[in-house]
Amino acid sequence: MTEEVTTLIKRKITKFLWDDTSSMVSAQTMLSQVTSGGMEILDIQARNDAIGLMKPKSYLTLDDSHPRWAKVADILINKSIPKSQNIPDDISRVNTLLQTWTPAIQNTSKLPSSLRDMLKTAMKYRVDLNPPSPSPDLRNQMPIWYHKGQDESKHLQNNGKWAKCQRINHEIQTVGEMYTYVNETHGLRHFPRSNCACQPCRRARNKGCENPTKCRKAAQGLLGTLHLKWKLTELGDTDTLSLNENEIQQNIQARDTGSPLLFNSNIMSSSMLTDEFRVFVNPEEVSMRNAIRDDYDEQQANEELTVSVWGAQGDAKCENVKATFAIWYGENDPRNVISRARGNS
Numbered sequence: 001m002t003e004e005v006t007t008l009i010k011r012k013i014t015k016f017l018w019d020d021t022s023s024m025v026s027a028q029t030m031l032s033q034v035t036s037g038g039m040e041i042l043d044i045q046a047r048n049d050a051i052g053l054m055k056p057k058s059y060l061t062l063d064d065s066h067p068r069w070a071k072v073a074d075i076l077i078n079k080s081i082p083k084s085q086n087i088p089d090d091i092s093r094v095n096t097l098l099q100t101w102t103p104a105i106q107n108t109s110k111l112p113s114s115l116r117d118m119l120k121t122a123m124k125y126r127v128d129l130n131p132p133s134p135s136p137d138l139r140n141q142m143p144i145w146y147h148k149g150q151d152e153s154k155h156l157q158n159n160g161k162w163a164k165c166q167r168i169n170h171e172i173q174t175v176g177e178m179y180t181y182v183n184e185t186h187g188l189r190h191f192p193r194s195n196c197a198c199q200p201c202r203r204a205r206n207k208g209c210e211n212p213t214k215c216r217k218a219a220q221g222l223l224g225t226l227h228l229k230w231k232l233t234e235l236g237d238t239d240t241l242s243l244n245e246n247e248i249q250q251n252i253q254a255r256d257t258g259s260p261l262l263f264n265s266n267i268m269s270s271s272m273l274t275d276e277f278r279v280f281v282n283p284e285e286v287s288m289r290n291a292i293r294d295d296y297d298e299q300q301a302n303e304e305l306t307v308s309v310w311g312a313q314g315d316a317k318c319e320n321v322k323a324t325f326a327i328w329y330g331e332n333d334p335r336n337v338i339s340r341a342r343g344n345s
């Protein structure tokens, strides 16, 4: 919907509400909920934006059903990166929302206005893929080049001699492919020199690689620039929070019989990039550490624990009754609490 039409509809709504006279209550209040003094009037701008968000959603279907128009959009978007960002070749450009580069979306950009609007809407509503705990499968599929999880304080090697070799000669695109390349088993008689005659080195040289040993070392360095959350090799990737097979089965039966379900606190992402995009992502709340529980200390969990709870309350008939409470675990225990509550809190 064009801006002119949006303004026209807004005007017509106001005219209808106030019977052609000047409005008595601000438009913003009229949009809010009845409980907040509003009348829940149609917010035409928000409705348009919600419809507009369906386009990036469709564009970000990155599995086999990636729409045909989105493939054309990929080409156009990937070609509209400002030169200043220094992204040299087309093969390193996969998707702006998975990588650190951004296309030019100002009105003077060569991108068609429909794609500019799509990207602006995605930016406005902070569409992002940044789950608190990406599954190993998800990490595998991320593009290794200009990976959004790269630690910028490290020496990034997206564009050096070996990066180009890995992209062009070894055809490496994803973190998983890079990891496989780095961990390729050496031949029996491998020597770390450019003319090593072992099978893997010979294979790499046949692809055009000048020095497979140096190339693999650089690849390892590039993987090392990823933040902890996106690395494939870190220990402690999994925790014991997810339900076991037995508990999952019990939950299935409980759902049928209406019995209580056991809460599954596993927050590991799915393995599908498409399913992990979210709107309203606050970049300040995104952590680059993997959200997993610290090592489970069984001994500590079995220790007997005495907790004392004390509370005092004022006149319960009073509307804003005050109460004080304290929870005591032990001397100098950081979990000790003393606090006040008021009314129904």
Ligand SMILES: [Zn+2]
Binding pocket: 186, 187, 189, 190, 191, 196, 197, 198, 199, 200, 201, 202
């Ligand atoms: Zn070798």
Ligand SMILES: [Zn+2]
Binding pocket: 162, 165, 166, 169, 170, 204, 208, 209, 210, 211, 212, 215, 216
């Ligand atoms: Zn190489």
